Amino acid sequence: MSKSPAQALLDKADKKATSSSGWFSSATSKFEEAGDLYQQAANAFKIEKAFKEAGDAFAREAECRENGKEQNEAANAWWNAAKAYKQGYPQLAVQALKQTVLHLTRAGRFRQAADREKEIGQIHILENNDLRQACESYERAGDWYAQEDAAATANACFKDAADLHADLEEYPQAIARYEQVANHSLGSNLTKYSVKEYYLRSGLCSLAMQNDTVSAKRNLAKYIDKDPSYASTREGKFVQALIEAVENGDTEAFTGIVFEFDQVVKLDNWKTGMLLKIKRALEDASNDVGIM
Structure with a gap:
């Protein structure tokens, strides 16, 4: 042969x-x-x-x-x-x-290195379902992009890393990354529109930390201080309403607020997953109160 x-x-x-x-x-x-x-x-x-x-x-x-x-x-x-x-x-x-x-x-050649590191992150997610390794790759790539003045690409990597931190229930790290990207985005009229999205994601992370309304309220006030227009956005009002529902232990109100928001702004899979975590914790807390 x-x-x-x-x-x-x-x-x-x-x-x-x-x-x-x-x-x-x-x-x-x-x-x-x-x-x-x-x-x-x-x-x-x-x-x-x-x-x-x-x-x-x-x-x-x-x-x-x-x-x-x-x-x-x-x-x-x-x-x-x-x-x-x-x-x-x-x-x-x-x-x-x-x-x-x-x-x-x-x-x-850090710009090219960042491109390849981002590829590694994508493989870890799509092929290996290894969120930890993917998160580390995105953060490394983000740092290298930032060093090379590729700010928009760096922010995209940091935002992906923040989402992964949240999936891993590392909420403080996720919030820090969302705030980092939001702060950078505030500095440009081209990217300022996206800040409300990062603040919303951060707010959901705060509420997912054992329904921590204290942190959520403190962060909301901080974000409004940095960007006063956030208070009047649909996202800002949504977070404010969620905080109140969680604070009151009102599962029914929580469900209604989410339903109404979804009718106007379609929730993506990540937000849906986070809201379900918050709702389950809210239900568990209500049941514990009922038992007592």
């Missing part, structure tokens, strides 16, 4: 990588040539839709580039490996992306 073109190229690359350098060639040129052959093999495997083998060949290319001190080429090879591994091998994709990030940060 004859070998596929990809396998033939891979064998040739392996032979070159393990050969001894001759009189007229250096170790550097040997690794460069082997790297080129591994890249050709990887692309041939992609044509055959053999993505695991393609990823492995790109990873071998990356190692050759590293041995040949071609750091930029090594970063690209690891990224190509990750793209191949994304076709069904998420754990390997994450490992390859981490190698890419390592090379990019060493080279001071």
Whole structure:
């Protein structure tokens, strides 16, 4: 049985990588040539839709580039490996992306490193359902974007991290991130409109902390002080009404307020989930009072 073109190229690359350098060639040129052959093999495997083998060949290319001190080429090879591994091998994709990030940060290319770190976060959510790792990746990416003056992209990452902190029931961390993004957004007329959304999410986190109306009221007052227009927004009035319903232990009023808001501004899955948590805690508190 004859070998596929990809396998033939891979064998040739392996032979070159393990050969001894001759009189007229250096170790550097040997690794460069082997790297080129591994890249050709990887692309041939992609044509055959053999993505695991393609990823492995790109990873071998990356190692050759590293041995040949071609750091930029090594970063690209690891990224190509990750793209191949994304076709069904998420754990390997994450490992390859981490190698890419390592090379990019060493080279001071933090904007590109942030792009790859954000990819890692997306894989953790979509493929691994690992909210903790995803949250850390988004925060790291956000920090690097901020360093590179990519403020809008940094804020998007911090907002995603805040949502994940809330999903993990780490409400103080979530609130701190929402406030960070809101404070930054207040400084520009282009982004000021989004502040009410961050304040709303923060308010829901406050109420989710064992229905902590004291923190929720304090934060609401702080937000109105920073942005007086928030008090008259639909979101500001919604949070105020929720606080009052929770304070009064009124589950029926709470349900009605949520229903009315949803008729005008469709609630997304995240807000719906948070409101259900608050409502369940409210119901449990009412039942405890009933038992006493």
